Amino acid sequence: MGFDKAVASLHGRSLLERVVRALGNREHVIVVPTRLLEAAAHASSAAQVAANDEPERGMTRSLQIGLWHVARDRPFGVLPADLPAMREATIAATEALLTGDVDVAYPVDANGVPGHPVVFAPSARAIVEALPEGDTLRGARDDESLRRATWLCDDPSAFLDLDDLADWEAATRSRAE
Numbered sequence: 001m002g003f004d005k006a007v008a009s010l011h012g013r014s015l016l017e018r019v020v021r022a023l024g025n026r027e028h029v030i031v032v033p034t035r036l037l038e039a040a041a042h043a044s045s046a047a048q049v050a051a052n053d054e055p056e057r058g059m060t061r062s063l064q065i066g067l068w069h070v071a072r073d074r075p076f077g078v079l080p081a082d083l084p085a086m087r088e089a090t091i092a093a094t095e096a097l098l099t100g101d102v103d104v105a106y107p108v109d110a111n112g113v114p115g116h117p118v119v120f121a122p123s124a125r126a127i128v129e130a131l132p133e134g135d136t137l138r139g140a141r142d143d144e145s146l147r148r149a150t151w152l153c154d155d156p157s158a159f160l161d162l163d164d165l166a167d168w169e170a171a172t173r174s175r176a177e
Helices: 015-023 034-043 059-067 088-095 122-129 137-141 165-173
Strands: 029-033 048-052 076-078 104-108 118-120 148-152
Touching: 015 029, 015 034, 015 088, 029 034, 029 059, 034 048, 048 059, 059 076, 059 122, 059 137, 076 088, 088 104, 088 118, 104 137, 118 122, 118 137, 122 137
Parallel strands: 029 048, 104 148
Antiparallel strands: 076 118, 104 118
16 A cells, blocks of 8 residues: 555554454454564554564465464464454454354355454464465465354444555545544
8 A cells, every 4th residue: 555554543543553452451463564563562562563574475474473472272363454443342253153163253244255353263273374375364264174153243343444545545534433
């Protein structure tokens, strides 16, 4: 988009600060390019902050770096910073599905379109770690060997992400917090 959207201010708060707020008291790891380490530490004093010194390798690289900071026996979730309206209740509802034999959980809209967060059980870790470079989280989410659970989510925060300049401009015009 031509600027570091994760730390850019939207209605007085960076996108990263907004996602951290939605996480509440959950343990979290923030992975950012090296140049954004200070801003990430400012966004969350409770986070483990890690540098992705090769962000051009895509989100998969950041995810793999983040996993280095998560115990192998712990579930883990993925929340990109470009989800400016994410709500704690949406995170909690998704986490609640990760029981028994479920390997991956995520919300879907009325048309079955997947949203965020995507939460993985420890049993899915090897698949996530083996993802090829790029932005291929959906490769793990949709892996046929994983048992998934979804829930019908009417919370727009699970589907509103700022992927391009038009999305950013629309969000800056919006009054929604």
